[in-house]
Amino acid sequence: MSMPHKFLLLLLPLLYLFSEAVTALPREQAVPGGIALINLSNTDTPKPTAHLGKHQVLIRAHEGQWQAVVGLSLETAVGTNTLQVTSTKGEVKRVNFKVKDKRYPETHITIKDKRKVNPYKDDLERIYSEQRRSRTAFNRHSELEPDVEFILPISGRLSGNFGRRRFFNKQPRKPHSGMDIAAPTGTEVISPAAGKIVDTGDFFFNGNTIFVDHGQGLVTMYCHLDTINVKKGDMVKQGEKIATVGMTGRVTGPHLHWSVSLNGVRVDPALFMSSEALEMLDAPNRKISKK
Ligand SMILES: [Zn+2]
Structure with a gap:
């Protein structure tokens, strides 16, 4: 096999990974007006609930995890924000996540x-x-x-x-x-x-x-x-x-x-x-x- 072909074969799995990465929706962009994706626990545990402020957050099963899909308003403070996660037993824990700045034109x-x-x-x-x-x-x-x-x-x-x-x-x-x-x-x-x-x-x-x-x-x-x-x-x-x-x-x-x-x-x-x-x-x- 010629060098270029070998090279292409090496690239294929990379391309596959890349295409997976770009098609996984929604895309994460932890900025004001964006979305934070936060893994909470394994899906073999009961599905927890989560709140950002007073609003309940969407939780989905994603790659073996219960994942919070958190909407961030345009007024979200840049820096550390906190998600409140409640287990089915009623235990509450706070999960911190970072929000970066974004300047809109x-x-x-x-x-x-x-x-x-x-x-x-x-x-x-x-x-x-x-x-x-x-x-x-x-x-x-x-x-x-x-x-x-x-x-x-x-x-x-x-x-x-x-x-x-x-x-x-x-x-x-x-x-x-x-x-x-x-x-x-x-x-x-x-x-x-x-x-x-x-x-x-x-x-x-x-x-x-x-x-x-x-x-x-x-x-x-x-x-x-x-x-x-x-x-x-x-x-x-x-x-x-x-x-x-x-x-x-x-x-x-x-x-x-x-x-x-x-x-x-x-x-x-x-x-x-x-x-x-x-x-x-x-x-x-x-x-x-x-x-
Ligand atoms: Zn409009």
Whole structure:
């Protein structure tokens, strides 16, 4: 056998390991807005429960371990954070983990409808009640078994990353709590994983909106929709159509705003996607390009 062939054979197991590493989802990124993966105990022991602050955390069986999949809010303090783990016998232990710093870029957006930047007094009551409604959906912790390997909810172009510090008409607002994918009005939106529709409605900022509960505190939200094709209580499969893209609410053009929430906090949706899926968002026309 020639040298290059031998070399390739040596590389194969490495390539295999590497591809395993990049496809294991969700990806760990222990930063504000990211995810910490924390092994708690062997799966031959009973499944423990864990809390970050007052929120119960998703726990899955992963490579022989009970692993906590911990959502870290954009406000998470950098440095040592603590997970509270409770055994089935009621013993409580504290597990420390480190959170690293991450600086998200700034973005400036001009909104023509000034009411969507500085709402009228009459709008505030509606906005506050919608915030409570969103919190209720995001704070769920159901016993559904979550699928954490998402597929893309639409094909389109990545137009806004998670975490960007935003200024609307030069005024600072909350950082971007999801991923924006631009696509023409009417583009089909599918559920990236199986789940239950837990709320739908027309929201002041978010426009037509759907919340999907995937289980154990993993909840996703779809905003600015044109049509909503599901109703509260429906069970959906991975890949099932739930809506179409639109430009309802506070928008500058048709796109999907997609948020992913874990233990009550919004995290980067990209961490639930394979690198192949993310590449498609950067070059959405690649597969259909013709000479
Ligand atoms: Zn958005």
